[in-house]
Amino acid sequence: MMSxxxxxxxxxxxxxxxxxxxxxxxGLGRPLLVKGEPGTGKTVLAEEIAKSLGAPLxxxxxxxxxxxxxxxxxxxxxxxxxxxxxxxxxxxxISNYIVKGKLWEAFxxxxxxxxxxxxxxxxxxxxxxxxxxxxxxxxxxxxxxKETIRADNRPVVIITSNxxxxxxxxxxxxxxxxxxxxxxxxxxxxxxxxxxPDVQKRLVKEAxxxxxxxxxxxxxxxRPSTSELLDWIKLLMIExxxxxxxxxxxxxxxxxxxxGALLKNxxxxxxxxxxxxxxxxxxxx
Numbered sequence: 001m002m003s004x005x006x007x008x009x010x011x012x013x014x015x016x017x018x019x020x021x022x023x024x025x026x027g028l029g030r031p032l033l034v035k036g037e038p039g040t041g042k043t044v045l046a047e048e049i050a051k052s053l054g055a056p057l058x059x060x061x062x063x064x065x066x067x068x069x070x071x072x073x074x075x076x077x078x079x080x081x082x083x084x085x086x087x088x089x090x091x092x093x094i095s096n097y098i099v100k101g102k103l104w105e106a107f108x109x110x111x112x113x114x115x116x117x118x119x120x121x122x123x124x125x126x127x128x129x130x131x132x133x134x135x136x137x138x139x140x141x142x143x144x145x146k147e148t149i150r151a152d153n154r155p156v157v158i159i160t161s162n163x164x165x166x167x168x169x170x171x172x173x174x175x176x177x178x179x180x181x182x183x184x185x186x187x188x189x190x191x192x193x194x195x196x197p198d199v200q201k202r203l204v205k206e207a208x209x210x211x212x213x214x215x216x217x218x219x220x221x222x223r224p225s226t227s228e229l230l231d232w233i234k235l236l237m238i239e240x241x242x243x244x245x246x247x248x249x250x251x252x253x254x255x256x257x258x259x260g261a262l263l264k265n266x267x268x269x270x271x272x273x274x275x276x277x278x279x280x281x282x283x284x285x
Contacts (some may be wrong), residue, residue: 004053012041012048013190021178022049028176031117031135031157033167036180039225042160043118045180049158050114058109058155059116060102066123068130071101072140072149094144103134104149112153121161128171136174183226185212195230199237206246207233210256214263219271224262232261 006022008014014022022045025032034042050057060071076097083091090096100108106115120128134140138151159175161167183191185208192204207229215223224232235241235258245257255272256262263269 009048025176030176033159033175035161035163039227040180046116046158056113061118071103074099106155107151113155115155117159
């Protein structure tokens, strides 16, 4: 069993309530369901938990077509039929055609791993329910080989969701839940300091002001995320954009410089061109 506690890392700023949630889930052996809008660091959290605990990370990135069975194993009947037609001796051992999934990999791990089930809400509604028994018992049966795969070391299970669809109640009851709130300015400043320790403080101050005002614009189709703010600050530094350029009141500069790092569709750009909210920033200085 792991005795280490998660207290954040040098690369990840964790709030106190997040630390409590992670350590509770690890201690209880329950899956940790982490919800939050895209770009709030949910996937990175799992990576940093693994580093902090000194555990191997086994990521399973979910797509809209992903089925729960794929996480256990898949039987490649087509390959076996082909080999049979070719007279391949491998056909006599059906285990040659069993493709292990991420849960199997996690269950077989010699060291207690961190299993990341990433963006579970991308799959259909039955996906979480189809994994209930396996996550509860930490075992599953392979019908083709008549063997049972059991977890030698119960993995730390981190499940992320962008909160785009509701998850089944039966699934939610089995998870320890944490919602990652969008970082406030103090937390965001700490995150920026981790990534850019030598950045100008004035640049950070003005960039954050623009960023949070952007997020507050009514009608914005896609609000910029933490990861997009970090990308933008990096670009501002690379291009050596002066701080004053972030405070311009000129109508042609209603959208921030290098806005492509923050705004990801033309509707939001057109919206900003119609609004004068950036003019209010100068008046607030």
